[in-house]
């Protein structure tokens with residue numbers, strides 16, 4: 265969309281834009297409405313030089329709807345300033361697990377709508393975040409595959425994704441972390457093709473948490489999903505952002521997958537992640553129709569460990 269309220273520089277991909285000329289901490293209603301439209305169009309917006317406080321980040325995210333949870337640190341630095349680089353530490357495992365492509369909170373009964381993510385401390389190199397466009401991926405499929413996918417559902421679980429990647433937390437970190445998302449409900453069952461509730465466009469809903477397609481045996485399902493993920497997450501449908509302190513990113517979790525990338529964990533990195541709750545009318549799992557999500561404030565303690 266065209267607007268004279270801020271500048272939009274599209275990325276070299278099927279999605280995404282860098283937005284400048286706007287202050288997210290004080291954006292007025294007309295500019296916010298234009299920004300919301302821009303978000304739906306591009307799905308990923310990157311805002312350099314915002315330097316949002318935690319409160320400002322949460323307030324901005326709340327303009328898109330209720331929060332699944334307020335800003336939490338995604339960091340290899342603990343609350344006492346110690347760098348966590350032991351591969352066996354649960355925090356390190358969670359960060360490493362995030363390096364697989366995924367949509368946030370598909371393992372919960374209510375999938376996330378989107379996220380605001382900001383950079384406070386960045387390593388000298390590495391640690392980029394990647395996004396992948398599942399609308400473009402769906403549109404790139406041949407019609408027979410699209411038709412086949414149309415009726416399929418898969419389960420989503422952190423037990424599957426973290427277990428398969430070898431990063432299952434063991435609560436051995438000594439910090440008494442709660443494990444967000446490792447719930448004992450039935451794993452969430454979701455369609456492989458999700459119609460975006462605001463654009464009406466179909467998107468693949470896949471990623472590392474998805475497994476166990478209904479009607480396939482485990483090996484067949486895993487091979488099928490691996491092939492789908494691999495094909496989906498290729499240029500021009502991917503973009504990686506190399507962070508500068510003060511950057512903010514906003515993405516649409518209903519359309520995009522994302523992932524972290526490795527960095528030298530002897531260097532500190534601290535990112536802040538605010539997760540916007542999905543709309544129960546469109547983001548509830550097929551097998552949890554009556555679920556009512558408590559707010560993150562209720563379910564999370566100071567030491568809750570988020571595996572994304």
Ligand SMILES: [Fe+2]
Nearest residue numbers: 367368522572
């Ligand atoms: Fe994530």
